[in-house]
Amino acid sequence: MNSNTLPHIFRFIGLFIAQVLVIQNIEFERGVLSYVHPMIYPLFIILLPIKTPVPLVTALGFTMGLMIDYLYSSFGMHAGAAVFVAYTRSFVLNFLEPRGGYNVSYSPNAKRYSIRWFLQYSAIMLFLHHVFYFSLQFFAPVYIVPILLNTIGSMIVSFMLVAFFQIIFDPQD
Amino acid sequence: MRNLILYLLRYGSFVLFLLLEGICIFMLVNYNDSQKEIFLNSSGDLNGRVNSFTHRVGEIYGAHKELDSLATVVRDLRTQNLYLISLLEEIELTDTLAVDTSFSYKAARVIQNSTIKSNNFITINKGSNQGVYPRMGVVTDDGIIGVVRDVSNNFSTVMSILHRQSQVSCTIKHAAFFGNLKWTGLDPSVVFLEDIPKHADVEVGDTIQTSGYSRHFPVGLDVGKVQDISLSQGSNSYTIQVQLFNDMNNLEVVYVLEDQQAEELDSLLIIIENE
Numbered sequence: 001m002n003s004n005t006l007p008h009i010f011r012f013i014g015l016f017i018a019q020v021l022v023i024q025n026i027e028f029e030r031g032v033l034s035y036v037h038p039m040i041y042p043l044f045i046i047l048l049p050i051k052t053p054v055p056l057v058t059a060l061g062f063t064m065g066l067m068i069d070y071l072y073s074s075f076g077m078h079a080g081a082a083v084f085v086a087y088t089r090s091f092v093l094n095f096l097e098p099r100g101g102y103n104v105s106y107s108p109n110a111k112r113y114s115i116r117w118f119l120q121y122s123a124i125m126l127f128l129h130h131v132f133y134f135s136l137q138f139f140a141p142v143y144i145v146p147i148l149l150n151t152i153g154s155m156i157v158s159f160m161l162v163a164f165f166q167i168i169f170d171p172q173d
Numbered sequence: 174m175r176n177l178i179l180y181l182l183r184y185g186s187f188v189l190f191l192l193l194e195g196i197c198i199f200m201l202v203n204y205n206d207s208q209k210e211i212f213l214n215s216s217g218d219l220n221g222r223v224n225s226f227t228h229r230v231g232e233i234y235g236a237h238k239e240l241d242s243l244a245t246v247v248r249d250l251r252t253q254n255l256y257l258i259s260l261l262e263e264i265e266l267t268d269t270l271a272v273d274t275s276f277s278y279k280a281a282r283v284i285q286n287s288t289i290k291s292n293n294f295i296t297i298n299k300g301s302n303q304g305v306y307p308r309m310g311v312v313t314d315d316g317i318i319g320v321v322r323d324v325s326n327n328f329s330t331v332m333s334i335l336h337r338q339s340q341v342s343c344t345i346k347h348a349a350f351f352g353n354l355k356w357t358g359l360d361p362s363v364v365f366l367e368d369i370p371k372h373a374d375v376e377v378g379d380t381i382q383t384s385g386y387s388r389h390f391p392v393g394l395d396v397g398k399v400q401d402i403s404l405s406q407g408s409n410s411y412t413i414q415v416q417l418f419n420d421m422n423n424l425e426v427v428y429v430l431e432d433q434q435a436e437e438l439d440s441l442l443i444i445i446e447n448e
Contacts, residue, residue, distance in 0.1 A: 054186035062193045069200075076201030080194060087190040136201060139208045140215075 061086025
């Protein structure tokens with residue numbers, strides 16, 4: 001437990017509280033807005049250092065998702081999506097590897113690599129997370145249209161929130 | 174053993190992923206109603222399909238055994254049937270249930286049959302010794318067959334409907350129109366009813382019955398079903414294609430009809446002709 005992991009612990013707790021205490025209570029009922037269900041806790045997984053071993057990332061994702069599930073009363077939906085995103089993080093990072101390679105002790109943030117790269121990376125991760133989450137929520141391929149609508153609606157807001165986070169907090173290593 | 178551990182280490186993260194994801198889905202299906210329903214529904218459906226497939230495979234296997242026992246049963250029934258027919262042949266039946274009570278039935282067995290010639294005959298095993306005379310009608314349970322042509326002591330030839338000179342007067346059930354049932358010599362399953370006027374109300378599927386006007390057959394015997402109705406140009410009557418109810422290729426037991434009132438009617442006709 002050194003100063004390197006401290007920011008991550010803060011992010012864990014902070015994003016968790018923000019998600020369950022603030023965002024959970026923002027509920028829209030009518031029209032287009034009913035498809036908006038923002039989720040920002042994947043940011044915790046996104047910002048983990050690159051060198052974290054994949055099993056650990058997966059386990060951390062599971063823990064985060066499980067705790068959120070407990071307070072959302074959704075028993076497995078968030079945990080499932082979080083585990084999925086945590087596992088595929090390594091593939092996404094491989095795919096997006098910048099030309100100079102990664103400096104693996106640092107987290108993939110905008111200061112190290114360009115903000116454009118960070119937005120690409122977080123967009124992909126958020127998209128994967130949301131699709132998986134809503135697929136678990138509806139659980140049947142016949143509901144493909146609601147799944148897509150929810151994904152797109154929520155993605156927009158989640159992505160905006162991630163951008164705000166970037167601007168406000170400007171995460172370092 | 175060492176290789177197993179190496180494999181586990183290499184794919185460890187994937188295994189962990191599967192494990193955790195499995196736990197999530199397990200929780201999801203167990204504790205959430207809508208997911209549980211969808212899961213149980215599709216797994217039940219899959220279960221049902223697999224079960225019906227294996228059941229059908231088992232059925233086919235069991236059917237072979239059933240076939241053997243069924244063949245024995247059929248053989249026993251056939252022998253019994255032939256014995257009963259031979260009993261019937263000793264008895265003359267009077268048909269008290271039919272509309273026309275002046276006909277009596279005599280059972281006979283077909284010994285020779287043909288349907289593919291242009292003029293077909295059937296031979297039966299009753300003759301003048303058993304009281305069969307020419308111009309008696311011959312029927313089966315399903316419909317009419319023909320008229321007795323020649324008799325010998327113990328056998329008779331019957332001119333089948335499938336004979337180009339055969340002519341039976343028939344009506345359409347529920348209609349007052351009657352016409353002649355004839356055969357053109359071409360298709361053994363189809364005969365034609367002619368002389369039905371074109372203002373008659375006929376439809377495909379109507380039943381054709383004997384009219385009783387030719388005294389070979391009583392009134393009201395089913396003959397066949399209307400299969401097609403056509404009107405040739407410039408004619409006033411329909412040509413109706415009739416599908417016979419009985420299968421002319423499969424004749425075994427037939428009944429020879431004796432008209433009790435034939436003598437009386439014949440004597441009347443002679444008086445009319447002589448006037």
